[in-house]
Amino acid sequence: MALARKRATDEPNQVPDKIAISLTVNGVERQLDVAPWTTLLDVLRDHLDLTGTKKGCDHGQCGACTVLVDGRRINSCLTLAVMKDGAKITTIEGLATDGVLHPLQQAFIDHDAFQCGYCTPGQICSALGLIAEGKAKTADEIRELMSGNICRCGAYPNIVAAIRQVMGQS
Amino acid sequence: MINFQYARASDVADAVRMIAADPAAKFIAGGTNLIDLMKEDVERPTRLIDISRLPLKSVEETAYGGLRIGALVPNSDLAYHPLVAQRYPLLASAILAGASQQLRNMASTGGNLLQRTRCAYFYDTATPCNKREPGSGCSAHNGLNRMHAILGTSESCIATHPSDMCVALAALDATVHVAGPAGERAIAFADFHRLPGTTPQRDTNLQPDEIVTAVELPARGFAKNYSYLKIRDRLSYAFALVSVAATIELDGDTIKEARLALGGVAHKPWRDAGAEAALRGQTANPTTFAHAADLLLRDAKGFTHNAFKIELARKVIVRTLTQAARGTPQSQSNKKIR
Numbered sequence: 001m002a003l004a005r006k007r008a009t010d011e012p013n014q015v016p017d018k019i020a021i022s023l024t025v026n027g028v029e030r031q032l033d034v035a036p037w038t039t040l041l042d043v044l045r046d047h048l049d050l051t052g053t054k055k056g057c058d059h060g061q062c063g064a065c066t067v068l069v070d071g072r073r074i075n076s077c078l079t080l081a082v083m084k085d086g087a088k089i090t091t092i093e094g095l096a097t098d099g100v101l102h103p104l105q106q107a108f109i110d111h112d113a114f115q116c117g118y119c120t121p122g123q124i125c126s127a128l129g130l131i132a133e134g135k136a137k138t139a140d141e142i143r144e145l146m147s148g149n150i151c152r153c154g155a156y157p158n159i160v161a162a163i164r165q166v167m168g169q170s
Numbered sequence: 171m172i173n174f175q176y177a178r179a180s181d182v183a184d185a186v187r188m189i190a191a192d193p194a195a196k197f198i199a200g201g202t203n204l205i206d207l208m209k210e211d212v213e214r215p216t217r218l219i220d221i222s223r224l225p226l227k228s229v230e231e232t233a234y235g236g237l238r239i240g241a242l243v244p245n246s247d248l249a250y251h252p253l254v255a256q257r258y259p260l261l262a263s264a265i266l267a268g269a270s271q272q273l274r275n276m277a278s279t280g281g282n283l284l285q286r287t288r289c290a291y292f293y294d295t296a297t298p299c300n301k302r303e304p305g306s307g308c309s310a311h312n313g314l315n316r317m318h319a320i321l322g323t324s325e326s327c328i329a330t331h332p333s334d335m336c337v338a339l340a341a342l343d344a345t346v347h348v349a350g351p352a353g354e355r356a357i358a359f360a361d362f363h364r365l366p367g368t369t370p371q372r373d374t375n376l377q378p379d380e381i382v383t384a385v386e387l388p389a390r391g392f393a394k395n396y397s398y399l400k401i402r403d404r405l406s407y408a409f410a411l412v413s414v415a416a417t418i419e420l421d422g423d424t425i426k427e428a429r430l431a432l433g434g435v436a437h438k439p440w441r442d443a444g445a446e447a448a449l450r451g452q453t454a455n456p457t458t459f460a461h462a463a464d465l466l467l468r469d470a471k472g473f474t475h476n477a478f479k480i481e482l483a484r485k486v487i488v489r490t491l492t493q494a495a496r497g498t499p500q501s502q503s504n505k506k507i508r
Contacts, residue, residue: 016175036176036218039205059206060273072275078205079276082176083198083220126272133271135250144503147406148270 021085025050026094034081041065041076044091052092052121056150063149066122066129067091073129075148092121095128104128107162115153123149127163139164171208175217179224182349182383188219190351190379197221197381199242199278202269203285211295212302226280226383229253235389238347241280241382245335246271248279257391259499260415261338263398266502268334270407280382283336283346283362286373287329287437288409290314300326301370316475317409320483321436321467327370328473331363331438332409338398340439341415341431344387350380363438370437392417392429397493399486399500399507400433406505410434412483414490418454425449425458428491430466435483442466454495456488463487 018033025048032047041058044050044067056064058077065077068090095102104124107113114120126149136142142160151159179185189195196215198204199222207213226240229251237253248254249265269277277285286292291299291309298307310318310328318328336359344359363374376382400413413433419426428449432440445466452458463484470480489507493500498508 015173019176036174037171037208059209060202063270063272066272073272074276075202075272078202078273080176080198080201080205080218083201083222129275130271133246138503140505141503144266144406145271148272 019082019085021082023081023084023086024088026089026091032081036080036082038081039077040067040069040079040081040084040089043081044076044089050091050093053125054118054121056119056122061150062119062122063126064119064122066126066149068125068129071129071132073126090125090128092125095124102128103166104131104162107165108159110165111158111162112155113158113162114151114155119149119151119153123151123159127159127166130163131167136167142167171211172214172216174208174215176220177217178220182224182226182381185219185221185224185381186349186351186379189381192217193378195219200244200276200281202273202277203281207286207293210293212293221381222278232386237387239279239385239387241278241384243279244275245269245277245279245282246274248335249274257393258338258342258387259393260391260396260398260417261335261342261387263396263499263502264334264338264413264415267398267400267413279335279385282333283339283382283385284374284376285333288332289318289329292329301329301366301373304369304371311473314475315473317411317434318473318476319436320470320472320476320479321432321440322365322438323436323471324366324368324370326368327366327437329366329370329437330434331373331436333439334398334400334410334413334433336363337413337415337431337433337439339385339387340441341417341429342387342391343429344385346382347384347386348376348380349383350377354383356386359439360441366437373437392419395420395494395497397490397499398502399490399493401482401486412479412486414483414486416487416490416494418449418491418494420454420495423453423455425452425454425495428462428494430462430487430491432466432483432487435470435479440466449491454491456492459488459491460484462491 054064056062060075060078067076136145195217198218226242230238249262291297297309319330346357346362395418402408410433415431417429445462448462
């Protein structure tokens with residue numbers, strides 16, 4: 001089979017210059033020089049040492065990388081950092097204030113809403129987005145609108161209970 | 171992912187100029203599908219043209235009583251837009267049946283139309299795939315083809331179009347507005363996506379130097395009698411095995427007009443004029459619906475692992491039309507099918 005197209009293993013294209021961007025991460029403005037292909041997830045973890053946001057599948061299927069961009073929950077693994085120049089980013093590290101846990105963080109502890117904890121930062125950021133959206137009123141709706149966050153330990157019932165607590169439903 | 175250059179388009183004309191000047195470039199908006207495919211080495215653009223900041227983000231009423239949806243309106247915003255929720259609940263329902271809320275927050279209207287198949291062989295660069303590598307062969311024909319098409323297939327390709335939103339847009343007779351070097355043109359939704367034929371590498375009739383600017387909905391929204399029913403391997407966040415969008419206009423028990431569009435069964439959202447004609451003037455009951463389903467599926471062809479889709483589609487068509495006729499559309503949060 002003749003493969004005429006350039007493969008990843010071929011000589012790379014000419015490496016473009018890095019691009020200067022500004023992100024406000026958890027209230028702090030950060031100036032960064034990033035390659036065009038650097039994802040927001042990699043910027044957070046590798047450039048800013050904010051390793052609370054997790055890389056699970058790296059393909060938008062697991063939700064572990066969920067953060068809020070300008071108040072909306074998104075998958076940071078499928079987001080190019082250069083495209084978010086000027087945006088406000090909220091990660092799990094930005095939720096507690098003055099050493100006091102965010103109500104969602106406390107609720108996850110209260111309800112034992114995790115086992116290994118790897119999906120938890122994404123679950124909590126996703127729940128923060130869900131509550132801000134205001135579309136989920138029932139447990140069914142919470143489950144449906146949290147379906148982008150996979151928990152392989154299977155803590156789903158307790159995650160729903162934790163979210164309901166913060167929504168004032170329990 | 172290969173290295174690539176990055177540039178931002180300042181307006182639609184600028185975007186068209188940039189893509190015309192560089193055939194190896196691609197537009198990027200939400201990026202949910204393109205970045206995934208670039209990570210898999212399936213898409214290898216040497217330049218990304220960022221169109222995410224173009225002013226194509228509004229939903230406006232048209233002079234004809236319809237809606238014009240900017241190509242960059244995020245899927246979630248569209249589903250929750252008051253005019254869509256009120257007048258085109260079929261569209262809202264279909265959007266909310268697809269992907270996850272994070273992805274819907276990112277994905278654009280235009281990008282949803284242009285997303286590519288999730289055929290595993292298209293994604294796997296170690297296997298032949300006529301869509302990815304024209305002329306290399308189709309691995310799905312004799313491979314794991316449980317998710318694949320049963321209608322409109324060709325020797326070259328049996329992939330399905332993955333969108334839920336597009337199934338509703340097909341049922342609603344939407345129009346796609348595009349811009350290119352020669353100006354603007356409008357494409358009827360039925361003519362936008364293609365069947366695979368001998369050129370499965372081309373998903374749509376959009377030209378390489380054209381950009382989607384808007385999707386327009388006609389005035390009729392069928393807000394009273396509609397349903398979108400999606401059957402999949404898990405209850406949420408999975409692609410359709412079979413999905414059906416149905417709308418009916420009733421006069422008492424008599425069907426004045428009905429529309430049926432299917433997802434998960436073909437290379438494009440599937441409509442069948444003959445099946446819809448067979449519903450017109452008939453009494454809305456399961457016998458009528460089953461007859462239309464038989465007509466729609468008369469040429470359906472199963473492969474090794476997906477022949478079950480033919481009977482599944484028959485049942486989902488009948489159930490969805492029943493839900494539409496009763497005025498009890500499928501809920502996308504309570505998944506019990508009634």
